[in-house]
Amino acid sequence: MTFREATADDLPRIVRLLADDPLGMTRETPGEVIPEAYFTAFAAIDKDANNALIVAEIDGEIAGTLQLTYIPGLTYTGGERAQIEGVRVAAEQRGRGVGQAIITWAIEQARARGCRVVQLTTDRQRPDAIRFYQKIGFRPSHMGMKYHLR
Numbered sequence: 001m002t003f004r005e006a007t008a009d010d011l012p013r014i015v016r017l018l019a020d021d022p023l024g025m026t027r028e029t030p031g032e033v034i035p036e037a038y039f040t041a042f043a044a045i046d047k048d049a050n051n052a053l054i055v056a057e058i059d060g061e062i063a064g065t066l067q068l069t070y071i072p073g074l075t076y077t078g079g080e081r082a083q084i085e086g087v088r089v090a091a092e093q094r095g096r097g098v099g100q101a102i103i104t105w106a107i108e109q110a111r112a113r114g115c116r117v118v119q120l121t122t123d124r125q126r127p128d129a130i131r132f133y134q135k136i137g138f139r140p141s142h143m144g145m146k147y148h149l150r
Contacts, residue, residue, distance in 0.1 A: 006053040017088040056102045064089040064098045079116030
């Protein structure tokens, strides 16, 4: 398995991964031609030194993805934190260690950068994901809240 930063050419596959679950299918628009908004978002991520859209590949095929964002802050004595979002593993790769490998890789990137904490959110409607993250060592320390604007 290899990890690399995504390219714009990867977006159709990444969007299919994001849409491949009950929650994602209500939020994403996969297809042969994906909406321009995905390319706009990718361009913003790509040019921001504090953001990276990552893909995990097996035999040249994208097996998983996540977004890694570094957030400067005053807490933790001015320590930076890493935020992991948009984690998805291809259905045919689930249960084969891809998820653990990509999360472990992201944690190591954060450690190498000097981050003080790695955080992520997952929807309460994803009990398997919650168990998975807890098995790796994440703990439910805060209550997350969202205010949807649309």
